[in-house]
Amino acid sequence: MKHFNRVYLILIFGILYIPIITLIFFSFNSANSTAVFEGFSLRWYRELFSSPDTFEALRNTLILAISAATLSTVIGTAAAAGIYRMKSKLAKNAINSVTNIPMMNPDIVTGMSMMLFFVALVGILSIDYESIGFTAMLIAHTTFCLPYVILSVLPRVEDLGKSLTEAALDLGCTPIQSFFKVELPNILPGVISGFTMAFTLSLDDFVISYFVGSSNFQTLPLLIYSMTKKKVTPDMYALSTLIIITVFIFLVVSNVKSGKARRKESHK
Amino acid sequence: MSKLIELKGITKSFDGECVLNSINLYIRDGEFITLLGPSGCGKTTTLRIIGGFETADEGELYFDGHEISDVPPHKRQVNTVFQKYALFPHLNVYENIAFPLRMKKFSEEDIKTRVTDMLKMVALVGFENKSVSTLSGGQQQRVAIARALVSHPKVLLLDEPLGALDLKLRKDMQNELKTIQKAIGITFIYVTHDQEEALSMSDTVVVMADGEIQQIGTPTDIYNEPKNAFVADFIGESNIVDGIMLEDKRVRMSGHTFTCVDGGYAKNEPVDVVVRPEDVDVVKPEDGMLTGIVTNVTFKGVHYEIIVDIGGFKWMIQSTDYVAPDEKIGLFIEPDAIHIMKKSKYSGMFGDYSSFSDEIDQLSDADTAEEF
Ligand SMILES: Nc1ncnc2c1ncn2[C@@H]1O[C@H](COP(=O)(O)OP(=O)(O)OP(=O)(O)O)[C@@H](O)[C@H]1O
Ligand SMILES: [Mg+2]
Numbered sequence: 259m260k261h262f263n264r265v266y267l268i269l270i271f272g273i274l275y276i277p278i279i280t281l282i283f284f285s286f287n288s289a290n291s292t293a294v295f296e297g298f299s300l301r302w303y304r305e306l307f308s309s310p311d312t313f314e315a316l317r318n319t320l321i322l323a324i325s326a327a328t329l330s331t332v333i334g335t336a337a338a339a340g341i342y343r344m345k346s347k348l349a350k351n352a353i354n355s356v357t358n359i360p361m362m363n364p365d366i367v368t369g370m371s372m373m374l375f376f377v378a379l380v381g382i383l384s385i386d387y388e389s390i391g392f393t394a395m396l397i398a399h400t401t402f403c404l405p406y407v408i409l410s411v412l413p414r415v416e417d418l419g420k421s422l423t424e425a426a427l428d429l430g431c432t433p434i435q436s437f438f439k440v441e442l443p444n445i446l447p448g449v450i451s452g453f454t455m456a457f458t459l460s461l462d463d464f465v466i467s468y469f470v471g472s473s474n475f476q477t478l479p480l481l482i483y484s485m486t487k488k489k490v491t492p493d494m495y496a497l498s499t500l501i502i503i504t505v506f507i508f509l510v511v512s513n514v515k516s517g518k519a520r521r522k523e524s525h526k
Numbered sequence: 527m528s529k530l531i532e533l534k535g536i537t538k539s540f541d542g543e544c545v546l547n548s549i550n551l552y553i554r555d556g557e558f559i560t561l562l563g564p565s566g567c568g569k570t571t572t573l574r575i576i577g578g579f580e581t582a583d584e585g586e587l588y589f590d591g592h593e594i595s596d597v598p599p600h601k602r603q604v605n606t607v608f609q610k611y612a613l614f615p616h617l618n619v620y621e622n623i624a625f626p627l628r629m630k631k632f633s634e635e636d637i638k639t640r641v642t643d644m645l646k647m648v649a650l651v652g653f654e655n656k657s658v659s660t661l662s663g664g665q666q667q668r669v670a671i672a673r674a675l676v677s678h679p680k681v682l683l684l685d686e687p688l689g690a691l692d693l694k695l696r697k698d699m700q701n702e703l704k705t706i707q708k709a710i711g712i713t714f715i716y717v718t719h720d721q722e723e724a725l726s727m728s729d730t731v732v733v734m735a736d737g738e739i740q741q742i743g744t745p746t747d748i749y750n751e752p753k754n755a756f757v758a759d760f761i762g763e764s765n766i767v768d769g770i771m772l773e774d775k776r777v778r779m780s781g782h783t784f785t786c787v788d789g790g791y792a793k794n795e796p797v798d799v800v801v802r803p804e805d806v807d808v809v810k811p812e813d814g815m816l817t818g819i820v821t822n823v824t825f826k827g828v829h830y831e832i833i834v835d836i837g838g839f840k841w842m843i844q845s846t847d848y849v850a851p852d853e854k855i856g857l858f859i860e861p862d863a864i865h866i867m868k869k870s871k872y873s874g875m876f877g878d879y880s881s882f883s884d885e886i887d888q889l890s891d892a893d894t895a896e897e898f
Binding site: 424 | 577578579604606612613616625626629673674677
């Protein structure tokens with residue numbers, strides 16, 4: 259039984275990670291071949307960075323992910339605080355279900371409806387779709403990130419309860435001050451994990467971006483997709499490797515951070 | 527001493543249920559006033575209305591002569607020590623106490639002197655950098671008091687601040703609180719459901735039940751002259767007997783006519799008569815005003831607690847002399863030990879100790895039943 263467990267574990271990890279390792283391995287191949295390893299080189303990385311398209315797509319993706327994550331974190335945190343304070347249970351439930359719709363909806367439906375909306379908007383305002391490229395993407399990404407932020411912040415707000423806020427008000431804080439001085443520091447772990455989630459979701463998104471994106475605002479997933487339509491070249495391996503490493507670092511950092519926060523909390 | 531806070535006809539309902547029913551109360555400057563009553567009688571709600579966390583449905587609230595119903599909590603000159611302390615977990619002891627001063631934009635120097643003074647007062651010097659979550663209940667409590675007092679509010683509201691502490695610490699903190707209040711001379715509005723605490727600490731006690739004020743008075747007044755059966759029963763032990771006021775200073779109860787010191791009732795008016803257990807003397811049956819059979823004797827350390835059946839009504843008597851169960855004894859009551867109260871909706875609900883021995887009977891019944 260013990261042996262079986264071990265074999266099973268190795269198998270699972272193998273299936274999960276061997277393809278990734280292969281990809282990383284071949285990104286350092288000096289040859290153009292995707293099958294035979296001929297020697298170590300950084301050729302594909304050089305090629306990748308010399309292509310202006312890739313660079314711009316990377317920049318776009320990061321700018322979009324950071325702005326969408328920031329925007330949805332701000333709106334989502336405010337929304338969670340607001341939902342918690344709502345007096346009517348009915349309204350509370352209604353708002354909760356409405357915010358969850360974009361999360362339950364298949365991406366393809368969300369993407370299509372977003373596209374329709376922006377096309378109509380462009381029509382009404384009689385402007386170029388290109389001219390609202392980034393704005394459209396930002397709105398779309400913020401929208402589908404929002405429920406995840408609310409989902410990670412709301413339980414924190416509920417755990418915190420009203421007593422600390424009341425104590426802050428009692429001691430002379432205005433409601434705004436009490437939010438920033440007392441509530442926010444105490445719900446921060448939820449806010450950070452909401453931001454992280456939003457950031458990765460936006461980074462990762464293909465389907466919705468595919469519908470909403472315009473030719474002058476390409477993100478990495480869109481670029482990779484359009485490139486693979488022609489021919490898969492090893493510079494795509496290099497790109498993927500960089501993404502994997504970034505995500506890995508991001509994960510390690512955020513895990514260490516939340517581990518520290520948890521240790522701090524368990525002191526109580 | 528002038529009226530600092532005044533509640534006029536304060537009424538509050540939650541979900542259609544009346545929690546406070548027309549509360550009228552004033553609080554003088556520098557007074558230690560206690561709201562006392564059983565769980566759920568509306569003490570916390572009253573406090574929260576004064577603190578500004580709840581608005582009354584009806585009625586007015588005055589502070590220093592101004593109506594403050596619409597003033598938000600952060601602009602009221604009252605601070606609260608909450609039932610669960612509500613210390614800020616992300617700040618250390620020093621920063622918790624400094625918090626209200628930072629809000630009021632005090633200079634760093636002033637903050638340091640004031641916080642240090644407070645730490646001295648609550649005996650927490652050396653704890654400045656500790657996280658509040660590592661403190662014991664009593665220490666957290668003192669941080670909460672220091673935090674509430676550091677900005678010199680005019681009034682301190684305390685909601686069962688000692689509720690979570692053990693008996694010994696409770697007694698120490700009671701003294702400490704009283705000393706602090708005397709030393710800085712501010713008004714304390716204190717909430718508790720512990721009658722001993724209320725009597726020993728307060729200048730004025732407000733007895734509440736079912737969202738209404740039953741009686742307001744000094745601790746001695748409340749104890750010696752309870753207004754109705756509820757107050758008599760809630761504060762200390764009382765025998766509450768139906769009586770008829772024959773005329774001024776003469777009351778008839780349990781088949782005997784007693785001389786008392788109260789008057790001002792109508793001829794033959796039905797009344798509630800209160801006799802405290804410690805005011806009854808045990809005498810020989812032939813010397814007694816009343817006679818009865820002892821049904822239960824419990825040793826309480828200082829005295830014996832004796833339950834006596836007098837014509838079906840069970841009295842509690844405290845006596846330093848032992849009497850045996852089933853013994854026939856006489857009771858002697860001095861005129862000034864008899865307190866007369868008007869009939870109220872609480873008449874007949876309290877002050878009979880028959881449930882006392884019944885409970886024990888039931889318990890022993892259950893015990894024997896289990897053995898079979
Ligand atoms: N926010 C609220 N919503 C609904 N009902 C409430 C609310 N706050 C208090 N109540 C009700 O009002 C009544 C009085 O509550 P309150 O907290 O004032 O009692 P209390 O005298 O402080 O009792 P305790 O000694 O148990 O603290 C209770 O029946 C309680 O259930
Ligand atoms: Mg309470």
